[in-house]
Amino acid sequence: MRAQALCVVGLICFPVAAWPGGAEAQTAGIEGVVVDSANHVLPGATVTVAGVDSAQAADPPFDAVLDTTVTDGAGAFGFAALPVGAYMVAADLSGYASGMVGPVEVVAGQVLGVRLRLEVAPLSEVVTVDASTGAGQPLEKDEFGTEFLQVFQLPTDRFQDALPLLPGVVRDPRGRISFNGTRPSQSTLLVNGANATDPVTGQFAFELPLSVVETVEVNAVPYSAEFGRVSGAVTEVRTVAGDDHWDLNFGSLLPKPRFRGGTINGINTATPRVQVSGPLKRGRAWISQAFDYRFVRSEVKENIPGAREEVVEGFDVFTQVDLKLTDRHSMIGTLSVFPSTVDNLGISSIDLGEATPEADLGGWNVALVDRLATGANTLWETRVALRGFDVAVRPEGSGPAQLTPDGLRGNYFNEIDRASTQLELGVARLQSWDWRGQQHLVKFGAQVFATSFEGVDRSGPIEVRGADGRLLKRITFRGPGELEASDVMTSGYVQDHWQVSPRLALDLGLRYDQSSMISESHLSPRTAFSLALDQAGRTLVKGGWGLFFDQTFLQVDAFERFQQRVEQEYDGAGSARGALLVFENRIDPRGFEEPTSRVWNLEFDRQLTESLLLRVNYRESRARNRLLVTRVTDPAAPALVLSSTGRLRSREFDATVRWTLANDQGDLYASFSKMRADGDLNDFGEIYDNHRNPLLLENQQSFQPFEVPNRLLLWGVVRLPRGITMTPGIEWRTGFPYTIFSEDYSVVGVRNSSDYPAFFSADLAVTKRMDFLGRRVDVGVQFYNLTSHDNPRDVLSNLASSSFGSFRNSIGSTVALRFGLGF
Known part of the structure; x- marks a missing residue:
């Protein structure tokens, strides 16, 4: 240590x-x-x-x-x-x-x-070895701290905005976060160790005031056996505790203006926040309380009829109480509530405001953690958490949705009203000892998740129309769409961090998982190593291999009760053509298998100089038994078949250089990454997301929609004299893939075989901290896309459109001011 x-x-x-x-x-x-x-x-x-x-x-x-x-x-x-x-x-x-x-x-x-x-030492941090001792940490992770989150240019002042600064992390075309070439639903969010992902969809579903976030840790490959139901990455947020001094802090007090026609026209973004912390009883009990409000407009940068903005409005409340019962016994209780409303969800220059839904998204979480040291080398941790997630998505108009060569018109077609709850119980024991001169830190644990949901999922008619308005296909839905499902997942794990020698460290883990919904149980072994090639520990080789079982979405258990999709094609004269296809929702007769991933990586770290560190890494993931939806169009027995036959393979190479500036003036990072992700496209989680696509295409194996073959990142934090901090950020990457369609939205060629133009953005934030009348004052300015590079978010990809092939809706450049107070 x-x-x-x-x-x-x-x-x-x-x-x-x-x-x-x-x-x-x-x-x-x-x-x-x-x-x-x-x-x-x-x-x-x-x-x-x-x-x-x-x-x-x-x-x-x-x-x-x-x-x-x-x-x-x-x-x-x-x-x-x-x-x-x-x-x-x-x-x-x-x-x-x-x-x-x-x-x-x-x-x-x-x-x-x-x-x-x-x-308290996570397994990935148990051996924090100085350069002279050699081995380093087998379990690699990246971390963002409070200071960084307060000064870096985060567009919506959320901790999630910082994640794409890591080489393998991107926001996909729908705004969801993808880690290392895996689907968004293959990763997990933890808040103070408790799960914070929606059990129905597998998406991140937890919001926190930025002022209570102490650290954000990203385990790019979660080899530790304590992490279950995940094969992408684990993002863990730890929150700030109170202390014996009362503190009052205000942040983001200045709203970001909205500019139209070169003049200020209202507010674009407002994210004020307040945080207060201090002692309930000095030396024994402390409280930390935070509140923030979010109002965020995302404008379509094209001249379109009707509404032109997606508007998000909500607030986040977080309370944490820490109790010191004895010198070796403590408890932490947290309560969080995070409701929000989204108007014109997913609006673009292709899908107009009339065809977008309104959504109420939110939830709550109550958690209690008890920590007890029962000996010099033993620590027990018990966790109880109860949480709920509520989703309501509804059309804003009436009549059918109309899918035209120029995009979606008329109305949105799907309605969701769902409530889910999850009870989490966990106990873990951390034990360290020396055996024959070698240090071991072993963690044993068990977890239970009891989850359920109920609600409705109904869809209205969809009309596919040609460029001249002709009806080409009509899609309707049958059935009540009333859904419910439940699952109880149990698991146990053991993880050993073994310091074999000053130059070699191993992490060995084994995990057991069982699901009542799938009626299967599995063992998943994992291992990682770190080897110092020289006595000083300036050159390290790290790597690992693991078997992972991914989360099975709770709504899988309700698939046969989903509404039936009904499709009828029409000829040029408007008469029905071919048989009416009523798709039965059917489970593969072979049943389900748990989605699995085999992941391995190899990393090389070299301390080039006292201030320059080089890290080169290769990761590969092969996912099998992914939940796949297949269209069977045989007129005698049309069906949507849900099976465990999906495949996904991702490969990523990245190289990062970190330059640590002299005299603690900050760090600068430069990274380049190459990534390929290909596999089946009709993934269950992609099709039955909260925001639905009117098309349900034939499955193909092709590039994934979040794939970024080449990406360059330059960013950092530079501390200048007189309390000034500068945070530059530059990103260049190849564009996301997209699909070309014929007039009736049949796929032309292979899905995702065309690409958006390359993306480029140069951002900068400058902040200054100073004292005014005995109070801490933070002021600053943020610039986004300084060069006004054209970064389109939409493309007209239907061959029948008169504007086929045109890219639209570039986000443009923006400027924002920052202002905060501390007492």
Whole structure:
């Protein structure tokens, strides 16, 4: 761990400490406290102080370890009679990730106060090894912290806006987040360890005020066995706890104006937020409360009739209470509510406002976490959570939807009114020990998810019309569309982080999953390694392999009760042509199998210089038994058949360079990635999403709609003098694929065989923090798409359209001001 590493470096590299001598030597002191993430004091932590060369503050070499102590019952420590100079202070406690502060400068006669916060060690952070100790972390993850989220240009001030800064993360054409060439529904969102994805659709369905987000961690390949029902990535959000000081913060107080015709015309985006935190009882109980309001307009940048904007309005409320029952026993309770309304959902220059729905999307979550340390090396964690997700999507007009060569007109066709609930129970034990000189940290756990939903899913008529208005096909739906389903999923896991040697670390895991809905149980083994190729640990090779079982959508159990789709084709004279096709919703006679993915990766890390780090990574995922919807058009027995025969293969290569600026002035990142994702296109989750496509095409195997073959990212945080922070961001990528249709919306050639133009955007935010009348003030300006590059979001892809092949609806450039207050 970091404190142990600091001792080793000091004792090996500098066996003789150079102390100032003589009666003229001047001394100082350092004192402080060690706390956990909830600000509970941590007795028994080992604290070490070591001298550093302050002239090399970007990566200071350690001088001799000067002293070591152990925190008292109040978590306090102190070092007296230190020579004047610069120091690193590190703390280490079994069951926690190490913490370090510094370099800190002490002057003669001064006693400097410091505070070290230790996080309960996730398995991916158990061994935080300094460069001199070698192996590093087998379980790779990326992290965004509070400071970054507050200063970077996030278009809607949500933590999700930061995720596409990672090389393998993109927003697909429908705005959903795809990780590493996998479908959005193959990834999972956790908030303080609790699941936050919609059990019906598998989509992220949780909103939080940005001011309570402490860290956002992304496990690109979730090899740890504690992660279940996922094969894409795990995004885990941890929230801010209160402490013994009352704080009041306001953020994003200035709305972003809407410009039309070169003048301000109303508000485009308003995301004000407020957060207050402090003690309910000092040293024992704390509260953190946050509220934010969201009003976001997304305008169609074309001259279209009727409404021209998608409007999102909602609010997010989050409350967290932390209790310290004893020095080794704590509880955390959270409550969150996040309702929102979307008007003209999915409006574009192709699908006009009259043909888009209104949607009410929201939910709530109550969670309680109990942590108990029962020994020097044992930590128990018990979790109980109850959550609900509500979805209501409804047409805004009357009459049939009309699908024309120029897009959707008339009305939206589908109505959803659904409520789902989920109860989550979990218990885990974290145990560390040394065996034959090798360190093991083992986590055992069990989980139960009891989920159910009920509601209606009904659709109205759809008319496919030609360029001259002729009726080419009519689609209707039969049946009540009343749905309900339930499932109980149980799981157990064991995960061992094994420090084999100073240069080799292994993570070995095994997970058991069982679903009452599928009536199957499975074991999924996983392993990862990290090997240092040199003694100093400047060159690392990492990799892993895992078997993953993906989530089975809850509405799969209701598939046979979905409305039946009825299709009738017409000839040029308007007379019915061919047989009326009434598609029965049918389950494959072979039954279901759990969707599985086999994932492996290989990574090379090299510390090129003290400030330059290179990371090269290759990932490959092969998904089988994906839920696939197949059209059977035999007039004798037409059907939509749901089976477990889908396939998806994704391959991604990325290379990233991180430049750490001197004197803690920030970091700059440059990354290039290549990705291919191909497989079956009629994925159940894509077809039966909350926002439906009127077309249900023949299945093909082709490129996925979120595929980005080439992508370049440049971004970072630069801290300038006088409290100024600059955050540049540049993205270039190849365009998403799309499909070409004939007049009646039959596919021409292969689906997703054409591409949008390349995307390019240069963004910049500049913020300044200053004090005004004793209050902290943050002011700044944000620029999006500085070059006004044409980045179209729509394409007319029907051959019968008079504007076939034209790209439309570029987002343009925008400017926004930032203003925040802290008390």
